[in-house]
Amino acid sequence: MPSVGAFVWLILAAAMWSRGDDERPAPADPASAQSAEAGDPDAEPAAAELPFEQRPYRVLVSFAVENRPEFGNAFAASLQETVEARLQVRFGQMWDVSIEQTRGWAPVASDVLSRRTDDELNAAYLPTDADKVFLTGIARRDGAYLAFAREWDRNSRSAGPTLSRTTYDRRLVGDLAADLIHDLFRPIALATSVDDAGVDLLIRAGEYLTPDPDSQPFREGDYLTTYFRYLNRQRELRQLQHVPWTFLRVEAVDRARLRCSVVSTFRRSPLGGARRRVELIGMRARPLFDHTALHMAPRGATNIPMAGYRVDVMDRMPTAEDAVEDRLSLTSDRRGVVRIPSFPDQPLRHLLVHSGKSVLARVPMIPGLEPEMTLNPPSDRARLRVEGALAMLEGDLIDTVARRAVLMARARRSADAGNWDEVNTFIAQIKALPDFNRFEDLITAIRTPAVETSRRLGDRVAAMRINRMCDDLQQVAEEHLDSQKIRDFEQEIAALRSAQ
């Protein structure tokens, strides 16, 4: 039987997927989770049956060069030659590179490339045998040479972001394109075992050391995003499931093997145990952009952006001993967007989304990995509404307590002076003030509909918070408006009266 924690993970994961809703597969049955068998090849297409760690990437670099006189055949040949050479130097046997060039894309523009969807690219390149396709464009813009590229990956059936760079030196265009391809490359690794301490993975083509040490696919401290590949009996891909807000951190690299720890928003690792016909893949995640625009909207009301929410960005989670004073505090703008800068040296950051004293979300992310991301924390509107109503009520409570104290003091003074008419007047005024029962009723009037609404929306956390806030105020009201105090006061006055 699945554990409660697993069900929780399922519900949260289902709600917090950030992309590919149309393609979102049904959650895998955790009961059938088995560790992926190391070395099982991907059945599509027909490929050398080499072990995973010895299987080089079949890389296709597809150039689109702007149709300009300066981009003649000689340029094209030089470009191809340069790129091929640079990639060979960098990746060596890890890559099996082929290059094609096309002309006449109209227009050759990075935004056109960016708009191509995963489906379009899958349809275009799945029939090929390429594991990686680098769609690269060369153009002139404002006197500079522009190179842009985007990586498509067969294993994850996805394309990465589009990156572009410029140079004013024509001779460097080839190097520029090669650098782009190098930076966009997302190597993958296959999990061989998962336990509480972490995950072991095999690096695709990891047995081949790259001639350029900087081009090694993984280093200590690198992070990987993860996804599940569910296969049928024929080892064909049935569905993909990305694991949100979860990263693997490379703790050790031993040639083709990785040892990683798990960083996740979920309390229990969502990577589960061993499952048959399920592959867990890690894909390297290095920030390419200087920031990520994080769009925040509450769950269930994604058309209402979370504007004005405080987001703390930290390199570690706060603890009792370490409050992480050196955190970056940002506020989401009117569109609910907060721009989080990237940190190339330590890419992983922990985000805390605050609403008042409550934390709505705690997620790890790598700023700069993607230009835009979406986060859907639970809605805090009900609790905020209650907080506002309670703040007003608290003001009235303060007024009442202050007035009562003053009236009592004045009554005592009048009693000492023997002015019993005044005493009676003050006592009448004290009794006319709202008492605890009245405040209790008002608190209940605020609490009940808010809690019911939260529960109906399935937000038990919000319901709990609302109850706590109401309880706190009720306790304060009870403490200060205790009717016993009135009775004691009346007895005191009566005693004074009889003594005089």
Add this chain to the structure above:
Amino acid sequence: MCLAVFLIAGGQPAVGQDENETEESETDDAEPAESEEASLPKLAEMEIPTAEELLTGPPRDWVILKNSEVIVCEPIVPRPETLELRAQAIDQKKLEMRGKKGEELTRLRDELNDLNYLEITLPEDLENPEYRIEIVKIDRFLHHEDLMLRRIDALVSEGRLDTAFELLVRLKRTWDDWRGMAERYDDLLFADAKQRLEAGGPERALVTLGELNERNPGYPGLADLAGNVIDGLVSNALAEGNVRMARHFLFRLDDMYPQHAVFARHSESLTQKTNDLLTAAEEAQAAGRLPEAADLAWEAAQLWPRTPGLMARYRPIVERYQQLRVGVVHLADEVDSSPYETPAEARARQLTEIPLFEKDRFRNGTVYYRTRYFDEWEPFDLGRRLQITLRQSRQPWEAQPLIDAPRLASLLETRLDPGSDLYDERLAWFIDSIRVQTPVELTIRFRRVPPRVEPLLDEIVPMEARTSASELTDGEVSLQDEPAEEGERTPAGGFAPVASGSDPDVMTFRRAIPEPDGLPQYHVGEVIEHRYISHEKALQALKQGEVSMLPDLPDWILRRLQQDENSATSYFIQPYAIPTTHILQLNPHSRPLRVRELRRSLAYAVDRDSILRDTVLRDYDAAHGRVVTSPFPSRSPANSLDVEPRSFDISAAVALMLAAAGQLDGAIPVLKMHVPPGPVERAAAEELIKSWKRIGIEVEIIPADADPQTPWDLHYRTLQLVEPTLDVWPFLTGEPTAEMADLAVFPDWLQQQLIALDRTSDLGRSLAATRRLHEALWSEVRFLPLWEVDQFMVIRKNILGFRAEPIHCYQDVDHWTISAWFPTE
């Protein structure tokens, strides 16, 4: 004084007459009985008693005998005209004696005899002071009053006028009209006037001469003296350039003595000067120097309004270039440490800036807008697109320029650019894109549909590059003091401030786009604000014709004006459409004011109703003011009806103050408050400070010349927030625009309420949200509302074209017309 006494025996007079003698028998020949002669002083030897004797001593009459001897006695009755009255009595007695016989006749005869004697009392004879003197021996009397008048004459000739006046006053206490008293008073006035003149007080001399003129215009020498005095005064006034004063004195003289030679001489001289000025004005006008022409014409009219043919020459000049003179107590160029716009700065802005949308009228708590730049602005696609068609022409009298679509787009895009100083985060959030279709058509696409478009764009002012000195052609003058810096921009159109002249109490604003020649009707071309030291002085200037408009008067002065019948014939008194709200803004960054108990304490400690009636309005009935609960006008639909004015409760204030002190390290620090420079605001602020001091909270006013970066806790503000849904956010944060970063000081629930309000596209829902917000802000005491005051502007009746209920004092000023007028007195 040694008095000789002429005694007459005290018995019955020896009439020596037969009882049977008829009543016609003369009694005048009754012989005195025994008489004892003593030496009596002669009149010539007598000295008039001193003033002290007359004032402090017993009154004495002088009986002057026919031999010029004088008897000093106690005051005689009847008085005056004693002899005349006695003669009448004798005649009456004789008549009475007719037909009488016997004892009655004898009795009457005796009485007649008695009447021939005058009883006097000699003060020195203590034993037997009563005496009788034959009437026939008496020449006349110098009564005590006559002696006083003689002493007055002597004092006047000696120049001791104070004592003389004292005697006269004493005399007047007893007698309303003693013979010679009126003449002595005239003499005294004349002598007093001369003395004042000699002492160097011609104006004071004139006061006395004026009084004498009213009593006795024909007094010898009065006309000449008055003429000399006024001649001197007029000459001095003209030398100082104070033509109004000179005019005043000349008119006084003319009132006193029409066609006086002094008046005629000055009149002629001033007429000549006036004509010279008018000639210069006409030349300037012909040369196109219209402001100069108008100034000269005004100066001419001020100099001598009785110049023949003045109006005929004056009118075409001043109606071609019309100058509106406004009396104020503060100008926009005054040093002020406040972070907010002062009322004077607001006036200057209303003159210089013509925004895309202007507030046009205010009805039922809602403000309606108009635009001078757009022909049409049509929403499409449920408000997601706004199609704007710009005007391609303008009236020659309109102050705004024409703008084209590219320029408008540039204007908007500047505010959408985060890198620009004019970046408006709120506007950038609403507007998704701007597209120029034609030179006069533009489309704005909204990311979110605003509840109303006009208030979103109403602060956008078309700008233009400021003309640098090097760009001026010959004859042009720079309108600014300092030379333009590169890239500097100023509002386009409107009334631009003119380089200040020599008078620091004057600020001039001139049409940036002058009206061309050849129009059938012209309008205000220049607004000149004159600063006075007080509202009373400004009112005086209005009555004297120096200014034609007063934009803001304290209520007590206004009510006085409203009740004055003369004012009703000379001025329009127009209410503003929107009352002015007085409110204490709390600095959201103030550490002490973060404590809610302290805010509440400040609120409870103030008796707003009393301060409103006693200090702000000085009107027990508070006809033009009321206590409020929000920064919005009381008629605004954004006010929640569930919010009632907070009561004045010292006990609660003290209790909350103590609670607040406990949260502030045991003591509440001295709070700093900005207050605008107006006398009403200052007086009200002083009362507030006293109220807080009573409960132990010290508040100090920040001086006007303090560093603008001086931290402040409270700010007394006067404002008109007519778009609550848009204005509440910047008002609470204290910033000019609504930016997310400024909300960080507020609790999250309040932040989200403000953001939700800003996001609401439906006007009805946004007003409902504002009402809920009002309740929350009231409970949290995020501001301290005081009162709102209905204000009025006073404008002379030769000015037309203004609104019956203007939004501000210069609304549509480019449309106003001023008929030629000058003060004749």
